[in-house]
Structures are given as C-alpha cells and as structure tokens.
Amino acid sequence: MNNSSKLKRVLEGGGFAVTAECGPPRGANSDVVLKKAEMLRNNVDAVNVTDNQTAIVRMSSIAACSLLKTAGLDPVLQMVVRDRNRIALQSDILGASALGIRNVLCLSGDHHIFGNQPQAMGVFDLDSIQFVQVVRTMRDEGKILGGDDLSQPPDLFIGAAANPFADPFDFRVIRLAKKIRAGADFIQTQCIYNLDRFERWMGMAGDRGLTDKAYILGGVTPLKSPGMAKYMKNKVSGMDIPDEIIKRMEGVPKYKQREEGINICVETIRRLREVPGIKGVHIMAIEWEEVVGEIVERAGLLPRPVFD
Amino acid sequence: MITGEQKPIDEIREMIAPYKRILVLGCASCVAECAAGGEKETAMLASTLRMAAKMKGEDVLIEEKTLDRQCVRDFVILLDDIIEKYDAVLSLGCGAGVQAVAEMFTEVPIIPAINTEFLGETRDQGYWVESCLGCGDCMLHHFGGICPVARCSKQLLNGPCGGSMDGRCEINPDVKCAWHLIVDRLTKFGALDRLENIYPPKDWSRKQGGGPRKIVREDQQK
Structure with missing residues (x-):
C-alpha cells in the first residue's frame, strides 16, 4: 500500500478532487466508522473526520482517522485549536503522522458554548493560522515552535478552511491569503449555496494569484428539508442560504424534499466545476453519508482515480 | 477597573450561617464604581442581612464598615482595632481585597460576598464591559x-x-x-x-x- 496522501496525488496530478465528511460516533463503537467508510469507499478520494464538531463530545478524530486508514481510505484529520494547547497540538500532529494519516485540516473550531460541555475551558492557545504555520514548519523544517529539532518530521498535506460567506466580506480574501502564506496546501470552504457571492470571492482570490498557490475545494451540503435550510440560515453563523433555495425546497412535496436537496447539491457541483480556480469539491452530508455516492455519480465525477 | 457582582442573598446567608458576629466590609474603589461593594451597597447588604436574621429570629450581630481600598495594607490595617469583635468578615472587596484581609488577619474567616468578574470599563450607567485580560x-x-x-x-x-x-x-x-x-x-x-x-x-x-x-x-x- 502506498503510504502517501491520495488527495495530494489527485490534486497534483491535475484532477478534480472529491472529498467527503465523516462524523465520528458519540460512543466508542468502531463499527459506525467502518460502516461510513464502506459508504464512501470508491466514491471519494479522501474523507474528512470532524473533531468534536459543534463542540459535542465524540470519538476522537485521530482514532477515527486511524480506523479509516486501516480500512484503506485516505483520511483528512480535522484538528481544532479549541481543545488543545500548542504542546498537545504538536504532539498529536506527530502521532497522526506516525499512524499513517497524511492530511490535516487546521481549524479554530466551533465555540464550546454551543456544545454539550459549555462549562469547558476554551483553550485557543494558537489560532488556526498559527497552527497551519506550526505544522508547515514541523514538516518542512523539522522544527517545533521554539526551534527544537524533530527526530523525524511529520508527513502531512496541510489544509485550512475558508468561509467566503462570513463578514467583513472584503477581508475574507486577505484571510485566505494569510492561510496560504502560513502554509496551507489546500483549502476547503464553508457550504456554498450562494454561488454568486462565491464566484465573486473566487474572482478576488484569483486576482491575488491565490488559486495558483493552493488547491481550493468548494464545500457543499445536501439539504434534507426546508426546515434544515431555514435552521442553517437563521441559526448557524457564517452561513448564507438565499431565499430561492428555501423556496425551491418548500416547492416540492414532503416526500420529494430529500431528492430536491440532492438535485440542488448536484447542480451546485456542476456549476462549481466551471468556476475558474476550483480544484475539487468537499461534500459534507451531515449524518447522511449514504447519499454521497449518488451525488458524486450524478455530478459526473465517477469513477475516482485509482493509484497503485 | 476590577468589576464584580454581588452573590445571591441566599448563597451569602448560607455562607455566614455558622457565625454570630459578622463584619460586612466594603471597598470604596473599583467595586464601588461598579456598584457592587461600595459604601452604599455595603450598607444595603448589611441591612438586608439584619432584616433576614430578625425575621428568622436569629441572634446575630451584623455591622458594616467600608475601607478606601481593601487591597492595600495601609488601609486594611485600620481594621486592627475592631476585628476582634467579630467571628467572621463578609467582604465585598474583589478577590484581591478578600485575600489582602485574609493575609493580614489570619484568625478570622473571610467570606466573599461578590463574584469578581473582569478588568473592564464603565460603558454607560449600569453597564460594564470586559476589555483587558491582563496578559502582561x-x-x-x-x-x-x-x-x-x-x-x-x-x-x-x-x-x-x-x-x-x-x-x-x-x-x-x-x-x-x-x-x-x-x-x-x-x-x-x-x-x-x-x-x-x-x-x-x-x-x-x-x-x-x-x-x-x-x-x-x-x-x-x-
């Protein structure tokens, strides 16, 4: 088994990459992770594993990534700076690489007030940009923060997130530029529903030459119902869902709403493929991993490339 | 300034329950500015506690005093002449004030009456906001x-x-x-x-x- 990042090989080979998201269970059952692995196998190039998303305690991202790796998938380890200081972050980076994990996505993390441990101490010792820079220095210079040498550097393809839909809009591209300068090899964006705004943001990124410096993957999430769309629009900060999307979901009978959500998702991916500078798509089907295969197929992205 | 808010009266009553002679001790500095532990709030808290004790028929002595600064030894020492009269001090100072009194008078239990909150500014009347973490x-x-x-x-x-x-x-x-x-x-x-x-x-x-x-x-x- 080749032990390098499949995601990296697809992107460096000029392919249009497909990644999906896998949320670990709220328990110690490995079978849940392995079941999701089977839904995603051969449909995507790499699988992001979320890190206690929405600040709800779940199986650790590193453990779930390791299970996916053993099952023959290419995991993307999501790591948030909310729960670990710089000692723990750097230590887990080394541990992840030792386990054969080859991709990391460096994030701030949802604030802990939203989750089931609102009394927790939020760490935030590093921010996500500093974290990207630390991982890059560990990998490329073999040094940790403070300059001590590593006996062996980690082997990781480094990612960061971008949200073109948060404010202030004009600053969003500056922040993207900082993440790329800090060392992000690839970027996965927040879920895209407002394609006009996304295209404006990509245009600004292209003007700054950023689309040549990192691989940008557009994020999509299939909607299950108009209620979900409204919830995301009104309750999830940094989410932009145009009214016409909600109307479209409301305009079909209830039993067809999930199908309509998938239709919108497939259309979004088809349009994203035409956006200059976009190098792939990241499908976040929240607790709905079983539809990823259908979405990828209908978007014309199968079969996925196979490497020796 | 250092800001704080008075603890709920029931919690205060529970903390002072074991004691019979209590000095309610205010501070005329930061906690006065944020209307939590100055002379006025100290008098009001002492009076509320006296009234509650009276209603329950408890035989308790509750008196009050406010220092210019509870966190400065030159002021805390002013308690030297009166402290022996009490078997507990209920302090409306910030955490630093409470500890300055505790450090100087080691024989008397010191009880905090306010929750110290943050380093902040007075944005408006009755409105304080955190603005500094004291990161050094x-x-x-x-x-x-x-x-x-x-x-x-x-x-x-x-x-x-x-x-x-x-x-x-x-x-x-x-x-x-x-x-x-x-x-x-x-x-x-x-x-x-x-x-x-x-x-x-x-x-x-x-x-x-x-x-x-x-x-x-x-x-x-x-």
Whole structure:
C-alpha cells in the first residue's frame, strides 16, 4: 500500500478532487466508522473526520482517522485549536503522522458554548493560522515552535478552511491569503449555496494569484428539508442560504424534499466545476453519508482515480 | 477597573450561617464604581442581612464598615482595632481585597460576598464591559486599540473567524465581533494592510509562566 496522501496525488496530478465528511460516533463503537467508510469507499478520494464538531463530545478524530486508514481510505484529520494547547497540538500532529494519516485540516473550531460541555475551558492557545504555520514548519523544517529539532518530521498535506460567506466580506480574501502564506496546501470552504457571492470571492482570490498557490475545494451540503435550510440560515453563523433555495425546497412535496436537496447539491457541483480556480469539491452530508455516492455519480465525477 | 457582582442573598446567608458576629466590609474603589461593594451597597447588604436574621429570629450581630481600598495594607490595617469583635468578615472587596484581609488577619474567616468578574470599563450607567485580560504583553497598538485577546471569543490574533456575521460574534448576536471592529478601525486609519501580517503565537509565559505574578519596583521602595 502506498503510504502517501491520495488527495495530494489527485490534486497534483491535475484532477478534480472529491472529498467527503465523516462524523465520528458519540460512543466508542468502531463499527459506525467502518460502516461510513464502506459508504464512501470508491466514491471519494479522501474523507474528512470532524473533531468534536459543534463542540459535542465524540470519538476522537485521530482514532477515527486511524480506523479509516486501516480500512484503506485516505483520511483528512480535522484538528481544532479549541481543545488543545500548542504542546498537545504538536504532539498529536506527530502521532497522526506516525499512524499513517497524511492530511490535516487546521481549524479554530466551533465555540464550546454551543456544545454539550459549555462549562469547558476554551483553550485557543494558537489560532488556526498559527497552527497551519506550526505544522508547515514541523514538516518542512523539522522544527517545533521554539526551534527544537524533530527526530523525524511529520508527513502531512496541510489544509485550512475558508468561509467566503462570513463578514467583513472584503477581508475574507486577505484571510485566505494569510492561510496560504502560513502554509496551507489546500483549502476547503464553508457550504456554498450562494454561488454568486462565491464566484465573486473566487474572482478576488484569483486576482491575488491565490488559486495558483493552493488547491481550493468548494464545500457543499445536501439539504434534507426546508426546515434544515431555514435552521442553517437563521441559526448557524457564517452561513448564507438565499431565499430561492428555501423556496425551491418548500416547492416540492414532503416526500420529494430529500431528492430536491440532492438535485440542488448536484447542480451546485456542476456549476462549481466551471468556476475558474476550483480544484475539487468537499461534500459534507451531515449524518447522511449514504447519499454521497449518488451525488458524486450524478455530478459526473465517477469513477475516482485509482493509484497503485 | 476590577468589576464584580454581588452573590445571591441566599448563597451569602448560607455562607455566614455558622457565625454570630459578622463584619460586612466594603471597598470604596473599583467595586464601588461598579456598584457592587461600595459604601452604599455595603450598607444595603448589611441591612438586608439584619432584616433576614430578625425575621428568622436569629441572634446575630451584623455591622458594616467600608475601607478606601481593601487591597492595600495601609488601609486594611485600620481594621486592627475592631476585628476582634467579630467571628467572621463578609467582604465585598474583589478577590484581591478578600485575600489582602485574609493575609493580614489570619484568625478570622473571610467570606466573599461578590463574584469578581473582569478588568473592564464603565460603558454607560449600569453597564460594564470586559476589555483587558491582563496578559502582561500589551498588543493594542497593533489592533487599533481593540484587544482581540480579551474581546474575541476565540482569542484569535489572526481573525476574524468564519462565524462573524453583520459585525456580530457567533456565540451571541448581542456580542460584537472584536475582529470586525478591528478591521473597521484599521480601515479608517488606512492601515488595513497591517493585518496581512501573520501575528505569531502569543507568549503566555508573561501571564502564567511562574505562578502568581508580582511587580517589584525598587525605586518605589523606602
């Protein structure tokens, strides 16, 4: 088994990459992770594993990534700076690489007030940009923060997130530029529903030459119902869902709403493929991993490339 | 200033229950400015406690006094003549005031009547906001006079995060996004390009590197 990042090989080979998201269970059952692995196998190039998303305690991202790796998938380890200081972050980076994990996505993390441990101490010792820079220095210079040498550097393809839909809009591209300068090899964006705004943001990124410096993957999430769309629009900060999307979901009978959500998702991916500078798509089907295969197929992205 | 809020009266009553002769001790400095533990609030708390004791038929002596500063030994020493009269002190000082009294009078239990909250400013009448974390390494000149360490919910030095919408923080629409304020302010100065810099990880040893911090100034010592 080749032990390098499949995601990296697809992107460096000029392919249009497909990644999906896998949320670990709220328990110690490995079978849940392995079941999701089977839904995603051969449909995507790499699988992001979320890190206690929405600040709800779940199986650790590193453990779930390791299970996916053993099952023959290419995991993307999501790591948030909310729960670990710089000692723990750097230590887990080394541990992840030792386990054969080859991709990391460096994030701030949802604030802990939203989750089931609102009394927790939020760490935030590093921010996500500093974290990207630390991982890059560990990998490329073999040094940790403070300059001590590593006996062996980690082997990781480094990612960061971008949200073109948060404010202030004009600053969003500056922040993207900082993440790329800090060392992000690839970027996965927040879920895209407002394609006009996304295209404006990509245009600004292209003007700054950023689309040549990192691989940008557009994020999509299939909607299950108009209620979900409204919830995301009104309750999830940094989410932009145009009214016409909600109307479209409301305009079909209830039993067809999930199908309509998938239709919108497939259309979004088809349009994203035409956006200059976009190098792939990241499908976040929240607790709905079983539809990823259908979405990828209908978007014309199968079969996925196979490497020796 | 240091801000605080009085604890609920039931909690205070429970804490002082074992004692019969109680001194309610206010402080005329920060906690007076934030209307939690000054002379007025001290008199009101003492009176409330006396009334509650009377209603329950408890035989308790409750008296009050307010020091100019409870965190300065020169003022705390003024209790020397009266402290023996009491078997407990209920302090409305901040955490520093409570401990200064405890340090000086080791025989008497000191009970906190307020929850010390934060270093902040009086924004309006009856409205105080947190603005400083006392990190020991001030960076306000970089950020247009707005502190991301104290005022960003995630303490980002390279913000704003993806949860900033319409100038509001993701944790609560009542909370302004500190980074939105920073971006607006630096735009006004024509200094937004400053934020193209990647600010390195903060040196937290300046805050928590060696246990409780102290400042020693020989030029100020006699």
